[in-house]
Every structure is written in structure tokens, then in C-alpha cells.
Amino acid sequence: MKKLTTLAVLATAVLAATSVLAADFPIKDKPITIVVPFSAGGPTDRVARDLAEALRKPLGAIVVVDNAAGAGSSIGSNKVAKATPDGHTLLLNHIGMATMPTLVRNVPFKVESDFEYLGMVNDVPMTVIGKPSLPANNFKELTAWIAQNKGKINLGNAGVGSASHLCGLLLQNALQVDMTTVPYKGTAPAMTDLIGGQIDLMCDQTTNTTSQIEGKKVKAFGVTTTKHLKTPALKDLPTLQESGLKGFEVTIWHGLYAPKGTPPDVLAKINNALKSSLKDPEFIRKQEGLGAIVVTDKRVEPAEHKKFVATEIAKWSPIIKAAGVYAD
């Protein structure tokens, strides 16, 4: 009997603590941190910083970005999976949430059960880009150059399990060539090396490549979507399918997540703030300028986003397995 009473007191205390937490969210003077699992200055970081700015007003809090880069996003994602579930630590990650479990064997967290899904942010195409000194000027010339330089080509990426890893693996598979992959903590440092000619090629989101393509700092060879892009600097780029890579299609999306156990009222507050941020004209303008398409459909709802991630896992896992493109 005594044991039962103690349990009941404990349960009441936990409940009280949780509801106080929900009512008080955001906690006064405590910033909300969006963890970005890639380096500062890269495409995921870019989305997170624009979103952090847009979220400030609807959340009534300071929103900061923490770059916890490395291991193709698993370090930062794991940090959030293990963080205090009070709504003050969030994760912004991309398609890696769906592809990493198949691409990488030993992921230290469970994508489906270690997070609360808050909603999706945007869809972002990728581009195949090369160092400025590459002699090729279009995809046909690029494939000829690749064929002539077999065994000597370096392909940058943001580590195993990243979007650039996935796209690079699919590209090598489609072209039937092996390249030496050079992993970075994000495609921001990889871009620096591509511009400097230390690596030859990369596949990366338009949120990182648009201004470099526009400024002619890198060469662009194609987009990974099935349609041409609207962004002025990218609208003439052929799709990889048009260039002969049958069925090649990768679109990167970004979503927002909280640690499992974050109280439902807190999640609802963040989701409402996310929805108003996605309607913020300034956020939309910035994202569209970088080739990203801000989500306007039901995938902004937590349950719908979770369903969408599950369909992405189901979509990518056989493709990755059939291509035999795992990493240990």
C-alpha cells in the first residue's frame, strides 16, 4: 500500500512538472537551439538559419543554431535524440533521416522512435557541380572526361549517410564508375575545396550551390529533379534524366524534430510557429532564391511528416540496397 502511495505521489509530481513545462514554454530567457548536424555555412545550415530567424517572432524566444557536425549527420542527430525533451533543443535534418538507416549500418539512434516529428520545411533539388578548371562544359563532356580519368577522380561529400553521399553513390552507379569519395563535415568545407580544385566533383543542394554557380566559381552539369528549376541562375541546367541517366531523381527535404518525450503542448506550440514561419514572405523569398520550395502541403503536420518519412524509407531502402551502396 505504502509503495503504491509513493508511486502515486511520484506520478503526480512528474505530471505537474510536465504541465508546468508546457505552460511555461518557451522558458523565460532560455534560447531555443536548432541543432544542425552539418558544418556552418552549408545548405542545411542555411535553411536552419533562415528558419531560426522566422521562428523567433511566433515562438517569442531567441532561436539559435548549433552546428554539431560529423559522421554524415549522426553526431548532431544523436545529440538531439539524447537531449532534455523540453522543446529547447530541436534538430533540423534532411533526407538523411530516411536514407541513413539503410546507407549506414551502425546508427546510434532510431529515426522512427527516438524523435518527435514536428513537420517538414522544404524540398530542395541537388546539382552536379565540378571544379572551375574542369575541361568539361556540359554533362556529355563531363561523362567523356570521367571515362578518360577513371581511377583519378575525387568526389566530395558530407560524410556517409549525407545527401551528397547518397547522390554521389547514385551518380557513380548510374555512370558505372568508381570515384574516390572525400568526406567532409558538411558541404560548406567541401565547396571551398571544390572551388580551390582540391576535389573534382560534388553533388549538393541548390541552397549551397546557386550563388557559386551564378558567380561562376564552380561548373554546373545538371539538376537531380525531373523538371527544370525556376531560379534564374539554374533554369537552363538540364535534368540528369535529359542527359541520359534514366530514372535519376533525388530531391532533398528538410524536417524539424524534437527529442522523444517532449510534451505534446510544447510540440503543438512549435508546430504552430513552424506553420507561420513557412508562410513568412521573407522566409519564402530567401528560400526560393536558393532554389528551395517551401512546404505548403499537409507534410507540415507532424503525423503527415512522419508518414512521409516512412514512405521515403520504403522508397529509398530498396534503391540503396539494389545499388549495393552501403557504408559501414
Ligand code: ASP
Ligand atoms: N549538403 C550536405 C549533405 O550532403 C549537408 C550540409 O553540409 O548541410 O548532406
